[in-house]
Amino acid sequence: MVTPPAAQDRWGLPLGFSAFLIWGAMPLFFPLLEPAGPLEIIAHRIVWSLVFCIVLLAATRSLHSFVDVLHRPRTMALLALASVLIIVNWTTYVYAVLTQHVLDAALGYFINPLLTVALGVVVLRERLRVAQWVALGLGAVAVVVLSTGVGGIPWISLVLAGAFGLYSLVKNRVGRGVGALPGLAAETAVATPFALAYLFWLAAIGAGTFSTQGVGHALLLASCGVVTGLPLLLFSAAARRLPLSVVGMLQYLTPFLQFLLGLLLFGEQMPPTRWAGFVLVWVALVVLTVDGLRQSRATRLAAAAPATVDTEP
Known part of the structure; x- marks a missing residue:
């Protein structure tokens, strides 16, 4: 049964908002898993995510869709590379x-759209419009400002965005031949x-926390699968x-929430130089977003033009 367009529109925004809201609230979840360290948390996140997906x-x-993916060597090779990259991202984020660097994490996800455009140039040999070059230039200046004024290159932000x-x-x-669930x-x-x-190695040396910190801690670690997959x-x-x-606009909700949590809840410092870096990135994103919306509108109008001509008597 095909879902009517009105129903799709009605559900689309709440679903998207919920996804980015959960991602934005992640800084509230991981401290609950202490005393587990970042690597132990990521290991549990991997294992329980697989369990969640299989269920x-x-x-x-x-x-059968998961089994089909497993029998496609080229696809599995790419997914293995994707696995390495997302684990680097997860570990850096946790x-x-x-370590109270939530603002750096937020900056990384603000930078991500700019870095994606840069990858399009370097890897895919795409040609950029003037506005996209301006946005990239502002992003580069922001990194320089942050590097010189906050005590070094913001490596957490760059690793998160790059990975x-x-x-x-x-x-x-x-x-698109691999769905989100079988892909994960x-x-x-x-x-x-x-x-x-x-x-198992952590358990053998007595450094694991899954079986030593109580049932509540074990359940929280197991919930990593739901928190990742949902x-x-x-x-x-x-x-x-x-x-x-609309999806592109919603994606900024996640780093914005992380920014608010880092600034207001965790009390991380925002000296003038860091404010300057963030503002430069935000201006770059505004330029990039406005240009993207204009290009999308122009593409729609160009696609509709032949149809308009054809319908004339």
Whole structure:
């Protein structure tokens, strides 16, 4: 049964908002997992994400889609690379949250759209419009300002943006033939043997926290699977219902919430130089967004023009 367009529009925005809201609230979740360290948290996140995906695939009778992906060597090679990149992203992010660098994490996700455009030039040999060059220039100046005024290169921000940008590029190469759920299942399946080996090693040397900090702690670690998989599924559902321009605007909700949490709740410092860097990035994003909306409108008008001509008597 096909969902009517009105129903799609009605559900698209709440689904997308929920996904980015969960991602934006992540800094509130990871401190609950202490005394587990970043690597132990990521290992549990990998293992329990796979469990969550398998359960959902089985419940929806779509395990065959996951098995099909496993039997496609080229696709699995790309997903293995994607797995490495997203694990680098996850680990850096958890480290940032647990070491009171939430503002650096927020900056990384603000920078991400700019870095994605840069990757298009370097990797895909895309030609940029003037506004896109201006946005990239502002982003580069922002990094220089932050590097010279806040005590070094903002490596957390750059690693987060770089890893996720490359991850998005690899996922784009995988194509739409792999759904969000089987794709995440395949990515975590690749990494699960290594994650389990690390967790068993921690248990063997008495450094693991899963079985030593009580049932509540163990359940929180196990919930990493839901926390990882649920927003991805919500985002996937929203992306099928919303225009790309709306999805693009919603993505800024995540770093904005992270920024507010870092500034207001965790009390991280915002000296004038850091404010200057953030403002430059925000201006760059405004330029990039306005240009994207104009280009999208021009493309729609160009596509509609032949149809208008054809219908004339």
